Every structure is written in structure tokens, then in C-alpha cells.
Amino acid sequence: MRSMSVAERRARLGVRHRLSPGVRTDDVADIARSMVVLHATDPATVFLSIAARSVDAVPAAVERALYDDRTLLRMLAMRRTMFVAPVELVPVLQASTANAMAAKQRATYSRLIERGSDVKDVPALFAEAERAAHEALLARGEATGAQLSTDVPLLRTQVDPAPGKSYSRPTGITTWVLVTLGCEGRIVRGRPNGSWTSSQYRWSPVEAWLPGGIADVPAATARADLVRHWLRAFGPAPVADLKWWTGWTAGDVTKALALLDVTEVDLGGATGVVLSDDLDPVPAPQPWAALLPALDPTPMGWRERGWFLGDHGPRLFDRNGNVGPSVWWDGRIVGGWAQRADGEIVVRVLEDVGADAVAAIDREAARMAAWYGDVRAIPRFRTPLERELTS
Template sequence: MLLIPDDQRRTRLARRHRLAAPAGSVVEATRAMTCLHATEPASVHLAAFARCRASVAEIDQALYEDRSVVKQLAMRRTVFAFPRELLPAVWGSAAARVAVQQRKRLAGDVEKAGITRDGPRWVEETTAAVLAALHEQGPMTTTELRAALPALEARIVVSPGKTYGGEFPIAPRVLTTLAASGSIVRGDNDGGWKTSRPRWTVATDWVDVGPPLTEAAGYAALVTSWLRTFGPGTETDLTWWLGATKSAVRRALAEVEAVEVRLAQGTGWVLPDDLDDEEPVDPWAALLPALDPTTMGWKERAFYLGDHAERLFDANGNGGPTAWWDGRIVGGWTQREDGSVVVVPAEPLDATAMRALDAEAESLTEWLGGDVVKSIYQSPLARAAG
């Protein structure tokens, strides 16, 4: 069995994630990563800048004018920005799985809240009403939909007594269910690049990409793309990243004829045409945002994270802003009140590494132009640095 050592995995990461050499466009950078995380609206822009040095206007153009990159709720009930052509695969597999889960939970919660005795029927009628309103009146924000449809004004109590529980409005839950199903998408944004106020839009009005693929074809397409971006990766990595079952992952690996390879710890998988080594790259530096797809691409992260997990990830496994040197996470970064970016090392770094990271900080500071990005996923390391 072919051995792919950790240094080769880091070289692959450098080249394929467009961190050692920039991509030529926003959509090229997105395709290189399979998708960009979009849980926080600013993360798409920061991740794209790190890989292609695009301006905010160029990134917005890709998202809202060209629509070559589209935001979609998918794996692990997380919002991602996908290259448009990958949407049918996502809709038929990872997003469909989330949609079924969300519809069932919503039906149960509205029954528990006393809103209805027939949860499934309420969900069916309410989601149909939202779609009808969007068809008739065009794209609307959540606030506008709530004003148009009184059923969306309801509130429900979820997980009482839990730290994450409380009383929540029903509208986001309904829209999440529809978004996961691929019926609606986040259209243009009624706010700045750091805010999330999407105008919900009927998916077929926003992009014309055809119907969803079958579940098997969808997972095969996603696994192919993931292996091209992140391979070699383990079955555990893929199962976690896709939010899927092991059986679904194993079927997809068989479908794409993935090849098993040895890793420094255990075994992983690559595509059958991806067995050759990548040529070495020069040392490189990068500052990546919270939940960046490189940081979050694997579940088993030792080959690039080392022993920094507790300082750079929160208790739920969410990675904060990270500083990279030559294929490894070596720290984080934060911003001062004036918007300037500051590198926070997690280990001793030599002068060459610090100069390169400081240069990245200067470049990012200039690009931000005084804007301060306040991520809720700030790492413990950065929080301690103030």
C-alpha cells in the first residue's frame, strides 16, 4: 500500500488550497476548496481573499451578479458557498439529508409548542405558503416574509433548561427547512458584506442548474470533489465532513474507485489518478478566517494542527482564525480596535516565519480598510491576547 507521509499531505494542501500560489478568480478559489464556509457572512470574503486576493466588490459580484458561487445550507446544517455546478449534487445528498432531519424536528417542535396537533401538515402548509409568497412577490428578507405570513410570527421553546435552549422565532426554522431542501436560496444581501440579511429567493429563479442528482450520484460527486481538495483523507474525515453515515461514505468511495493508502497514522483514501507526489513548494504564510475550509476540512488534524487544538478550537470543535506557516497551524490572529491585524503565535517562530506572517497581517489590514470582523468563533488563544 502506497505511503503518503505528512510532509506530502502538507504540500498537497499548499498547492490545492491555493495558499502557496493564488487562484485567478473567486470561483476558481471556491472550486479548489469544494466549497467555502459561510456560517458567518464575512468568512466567505476572508477565505476568498486568502486564496485569490479578490476585493469585496469582486467577491460580491461572484455571489450576487455572476452567481457562479451560491450559498447553500448543507453538511452538518452548516451554510457553505458552493460553485454553482456542484449544487445538484449537494441538493440530492448532504442537503437532502439535513432537510429531512429539519422537517421532522420542526414538525415535532410545533406540536410540543401547542401551535398545532398535526406537525407534518403544519410544516407542509407553511413551507408551501412561503414558496407561494416568493413566487408571487419575488425575493424577500425574513422580516418581510414574517410581515406577509402571520404563521411565521410564532415562537417556540426549544430545549428548556439547557444553556443552548430558550424561546426562538419559528421563521428561521421554516426557512432553514426550505433552504436545505434546495427550494429556496440566499439571494442578494440586504446589508454589508459582514452582515447576513439575505433576500430569500426561489432557487430556480436564482440559478438554472437542473434538478438534484440521486442520493448515490450526489454523494459520489461530493466525495470526488472532496478527495481532489483534501485527499488523502480518512473514512472518519469524510463521514464527519459530509455529515453522512459510514455506509453512504463507503458506497461513494467504491463508486469513485478510491484507492486506499497508508498515512502516518492509519489509512486514507485518494482518487485513482492521484497517486503521484506533488512537487515541493517554497515556505508560505497565510492568515485564514474562523471556520476556514482548510482548517475544518478534516476531523483528524494532527498532520497540520499538532497539539494546538485546545488553543485554536472551541469546545464544539469550531476553529477560530488561524495563522499558517509552511503547511502547519502555528497560531492565530486577531484585530485591534483600529482594525489592524495582529498575529498571535501558538509556538516559538523564527524570524523568517514572523516576517512572512507579519506581511500577511499588513496585507489583510490594508484589504479590510478599517473594518473589524467580530467572529463568535474567536479562538481561546486570540481571546487571551485581547
């Protein structure tokens, strides 16, 4: 069995994830392709992940890719997480993950309506609300949820989400309907109301991004294609990492792997898989530094992170497994960073990395400060070291 050392995995990470200066690019969509998708639960993550992997790109370049050129699209996918995806991968994400999630969302929201309202035919109401909301959005071109609820009276249907509980408050079904439409691939989140750190999006019909809608792909084919992309970016890795990242069942992961030509490798006591045409060593890049944001797709790409995280997890992750801002040196996490209220980027290195590494990290901190400019962004999920650095 071929062995792949930690050093080899770190070399792949630096090159494949465009973190070494020699492979950085200002092609925003290509950066996203390198990572398969970009985490977008926190809107700032998309921009800061691109900042770390680019040379001279600025926030306006990311906005142009998202909202003008529309080479990227924001959607819920794996693990019901928000991502920004290259548009050519959207059909794969839709068929492999989003369609099943849409069915679950519809079932969940329907149960809430049945339990907390006097609606007699919930499936009929939900279907009609979806149809009317989509038509209203086609007529407007783009709209906020509030605007659509004005246009579509059904969206103002009141539901008590937790009957009998003192904390429960009646709510309309606008968000439930729009989230389900988004999961179904019929509408998309467009430009936000505010800066690049805002999560208050306007909705657009999918036809505005993808004329003709999202192409149909067989689910099994789509799952295999997504696994191939992930292995190219994150392999070699244990199958358990792949199962965690996709959020699929073990059976779905096994079936997807069976459609691909993969090889098992020894990861130093654990067994991993890699695409069979990807066994050649990746030349190690020159030592590199990077400041990655909270929820960056690199540290969130694997479940087993010991080979690059060391013992820094308790300070850099919250209790739910969300990573905070991390400092990297030559393929491993060596500290954390934060933006203070006055805009200063502060760094804490948690181990001795030497003067050259400190100088390179300082240069990356200066790059990140320039990217932020006058914008201030607090990570959505606060972690112990990030809180400490901003106190």
C-alpha cells in the first residue's frame, strides 16, 4: 500500500488550496473551484477566503463574480450549510444534496404548520405559496422576503411554532417557503442589502443566473462527481472525512466511491483514499504563511484535523466544531488572529515558528488589513482565542 506522509499532505494542501504564493490567483471563480465550494454561512468568510488565496484581488472583484458576471452562486448544500459554488458545479450540488434537503425542509415546515395553525390542507397551501412567491419574484426581478410577503398574502399565514410554550411567538411562513424554494433550486440569494459582510439578501429567480434553470443530473452520477472534486482538492483522506463533509449516509458515500477509480493509501496508521491518477507526490512549495478566516474551507474540509491542527483545537474551535480565524505556517495551524474594533489585525502565534515565519505572518496580516479597509466584521461564531484577542 502506498504511504502518504503528513509532510506530503501538507504540501498538497499548500498547492491545491492556493495558499502558497506561487499558486495564488486573482481569478475569483478559479479560487472557488480549487476548494470545490467556499463556506458562506458567515458572508465575510467568502471574501476573506479569497483574499488569502489571491494576489491583488479586492472585494469588488468578488462582488463582480457573484452578482455581475454570475460565475458563482450562493446555495445551501452539504450538511445544510451555506456555500458559494462555481455555477458549473451547481447541478451536481443540486442533484447530490439539495434535492433531498428540499424534501426534508418541506416536510419539517409542513409539520410546523399542521401543528401550529388551523390550515386544513397544508400541502396545498405550501405548494400554492411557493408557486405564487416564484411568480411574484419573476415579475419583480429581485425582492426581499418582506416585499414578497406584501405581494403574496399566503406568505403572511400565521403559525405558532411551539404551541403551549411561553417562548413561542406567531410567525409568518415567508422564510420557510423561500428557503424551500432555494433548496429546490427555483430561486437564489442575490446581492445583499449592505456591505460584503451583510447576510440580508435579496432573492432572484434562478432563471436570472441560469437561463433554463438548473440542469438535471442523475443523483448517483452527481454524488460520484462531487466526491471526485473533493478528492482532487482534499485527498488523500479517510472515508470518514468524506462522509462528514458531504453529510451523506455511509451507503451513499460507498456507492459514490464505487463509481470512481480510487486507491487506498496509508496515512500513518489510518487508511485513506485518493484518486488513482493522483498518486504522484506534489512538490513541496516554499514555506508559506496565510491568515484564514473563520469557517474557511481548508480547516473545515476534514473531520480529522490532527495532522495540521496539532493541539490548538480548544482555542481555535467553538464547541460546535466551527473554526475561528487561524494562522498557518507551511501547511499547519500555528496560531489565530482577529480584527479589533479599530480595524487593527492582531495575531497570536501559539508556538515557536522562527523569525522568518513571524515576518511572513506579519506580511499576511498587513495584506488582510488592506483587504478589510474600513469594514469591520465580527465572526458569526466566536471562538476562545478570537474573543481573547478582541477583548
